[in-house]
Amino acid sequence: xxxxxxxxxxxxxxxxxxxxxxxxxxxxxxxxxxxxxxxxxxxxxxxxxxxxxxxxxxxxxxxxxxxxxxxxxxxxxxxxxxxxxxxxxxxxxxxxxxxxxxxxxxxxxxxxxxxxxxxxxxxxxxxx
Amino acid sequence: xxxxxxxxxxxxxxxxxxxxxxxxxxxxxxxxxxxxxxxxxxxxxxxxxxxxxxxxxxxxxxxxxxxxxxxxxxxxxxxxxxxxxxxxxxxxxxxxxxxxxxxxxxxxxxxxxxxxxxxxxxxxxxxx
Amino acid sequence: xxxxxxxxxxxxxxxxxxxxxxxxxxxxxxxxxxxxxxxxxxxxxxxxxxxxxxxxxxxxxxxxxxxxxxxxxxxxxxxxxxxxxxxxxxxxxxxxxxxxxxxxxxxxxxxxxxxxxxxxxxxxxxxx
Amino acid sequence: xxxxxxxxxxxxxxxxxxxxxxxxxxxxxxxxxxxxxxxxxxxxxxxxxxxxxxxxxxxxxxxxxxxxxxxxxxxxxxxxxxxxxxxxxxxxxxxxxxxxxxxxxxxxxxxxxxxxxxxxxxxxxxxx
Numbered sequence: 133x134x135x136x137x138x139x140x141x142x143x144x145x146x147x148x149x150x151x152x153x154x155x156x157x158x159x160x161x162x163x164x165x166x167x168x169x170x171x172x173x174x175x176x177x178x179x180x181x182x183x184x185x186x187x188x189x190x191x192x193x194x195x196x197x198x199x200x201x202x203x204x205x206x207x208x209x210x211x212x213x214x215x216x217x218x219x220x221x222x223x224x225x226x227x228x229x230x231x232x233x234x235x236x237x238x239x240x241x242x243x244x245x246x247x248x249x250x251x252x253x254x255x256x257x258x259x260x
Numbered sequence: 261x262x263x264x265x266x267x268x269x270x271x272x273x274x275x276x277x278x279x280x281x282x283x284x285x286x287x288x289x290x291x292x293x294x295x296x297x298x299x300x301x302x303x304x305x306x307x308x309x310x311x312x313x314x315x316x317x318x319x320x321x322x323x324x325x326x327x328x329x330x331x332x333x334x335x336x337x338x339x340x341x342x343x344x345x346x347x348x349x350x351x352x353x354x355x356x357x358x359x360x361x362x363x364x365x366x367x368x369x370x371x372x373x374x375x376x377x378x379x380x381x382x383x384x385x386x387x388x
Numbered sequence: 389x390x391x392x393x394x395x396x397x398x399x400x401x402x403x404x405x406x407x408x409x410x411x412x413x414x415x416x417x418x419x420x421x422x423x424x425x426x427x428x429x430x431x432x433x434x435x436x437x438x439x440x441x442x443x444x445x446x447x448x449x450x451x452x453x454x455x456x457x458x459x460x461x462x463x464x465x466x467x468x469x470x471x472x473x474x475x476x477x478x479x480x481x482x483x484x485x486x487x488x489x490x491x492x493x494x495x496x497x498x499x500x501x502x503x504x505x506x507x508x509x510x511x512x513x514x515x516x
Numbered sequence: 517x518x519x520x521x522x523x524x525x526x527x528x529x530x531x532x533x534x535x536x537x538x539x540x541x542x543x544x545x546x547x548x549x550x551x552x553x554x555x556x557x558x559x560x561x562x563x564x565x566x567x568x569x570x571x572x573x574x575x576x577x578x579x580x581x582x583x584x585x586x587x588x589x590x591x592x593x594x595x596x597x598x599x600x601x602x603x604x605x606x607x608x609x610x611x612x613x614x615x616x617x618x619x620x621x622x623x624x625x626x627x628x629x630x631x632x633x634x635x636x637x638x639x640x641x642x643x644x
Contacts, residue, residue, distance in 0.1 A: 148622035149554035170277035172354035205354040226556035238276035248376035248632035298405035300482035333482040366404035376504035426533035428610035494532035504632035
């Protein structure tokens with residue numbers, strides 16, 4: 133039923149505005165303030181994705197290693213990354229996602245610090 | 261009056277952050293929470309668009325087949341897709357739109373789960 | 389003081405999700421719901437921009453002709469276009485902007501139908 | 517721990533919809549209405565970034581000179597630029613960021629003029 137999409141996408145993606153809003157309004161976990169990288173692995177082989185997180189005042193942290201099965205969506209809240217270390221809230225960061233096979237990455241933030249949530253989203257920058 | 265724009269756009273577009281917010285505030289249908297793919301067929305031939313939807317934990321579904329007349333806008337709420345099956349709300353997904361002629365695709369979400377609606381939008385990723 | 393940026397940008401840009409929300413909350417004109425195309429002409433020559441608007445069920449309308457002086461910003465609310473005809477509110481549309489010199493176009497919507505405004509923005513699709 | 521990413525990105529980026537909302541709701545500085553350019557310098561050499569700001573009715577202003585250390589994030593609120601002159605609030609502008617080494621730029625606005633904040637974001641346009 134699905135087209136053969138091996139090779140669709142890019143193997144390196146950059147998000148430049150990373151920030152997990154500190155504080156939330158509304159029920160958890162759906163309305164918890166978060167940053168996400170939403171990924172599609174459209175191909176016929178599994179993807180091994182390494183995420184590196186860059187900060188303003190210290191060396192980058194990573195890799196955070198994620199596995200995406202063939203022909204699967206994978207939406208990762210940055211809040212939930214734990215290994216090698218959690219990403220602090222209320223802190224400016226950037227990230228680079230490097231995959232061994234082409235994928236597509238979209239960056240989305242939900243900010244519910246005030247009473248009605250705000251959203252922002254952009255296709256990440258395909259760097260390779 | 262209109263320019264000849266056959267060939268403008270791309271024949272494959274990817275949206276990586278698909279999610280229909282479950283729940284809405286305000287009058288239907290305009291304020292109903294939804295994901296949309298907004299498409300332009302700028303050319304002189306009709307477009308046949310096949311949409312494939314990818315999930316986290318099961319095989320992709322599709323094609324959803326859409327027809328766009330020449331020189332027409334076509335904004336499709338994902339909520340309204342029915343054949344081969346509706347897209348569940350509150351569920352992470354990605355989608356690929358494949359067209360037989362070049363088109364342009366923009367992805368937009370309206371989230372009215374809380375009292376004032378939130379919006380996000382991005383030009384989708386042109387993959388071919 | 390400014391760099392020589394003639395040639396920076398693209399001569400054709402596409403916005404696929406056009407929609408002027410019908411209704412607003414808050415003071416006019418700043419909080420009036422609107423769609424905008426925000427343009428930069430970074431070069432040393434004036435730009436003549438022709439905007440064509442596409443609808444779901446009728447032929448495209450245009451050109452709306454805009455002039456941007458060299459090295460100037462130009463943010464155009466779609467609500468304010470009048471010649472050859474106003475764009476109706478609450479109506480799906482797409483648009484193509486064709487310029488005789490390279491420019492850059494970003495699409496932004498402010499939706500204040502509900503009590504706190506929502507925003508969305510994306511760099512338009514550079515088609516040429 | 518981090519990959520060698522010298523050369524990733526672009527040396528010229530354009531933001532076409534610049535606007536600092538005049539007025540804010542909520543605690544400062546985190547909820548103060550602002551425009552930001554969020555930058556990653558992924559490479560092994562420091563970046564010298566020159567920002568030029570374009571207006572509707574006067575000559576561009578700049579350069580605003582920013583330095584980004586190797587492998588560092590740098591999120592700059594436009595509100596905080598002071599030299600050669602502050603950017604006025606409530607005023608349409610565009611900006612061009614020129615870097616001596618490749619970087620990645622994302623544009624984000626937080627608008628808290630009304631009671632719940634709105635957000636918008638897009639990867640800027642890579643022009644070189």
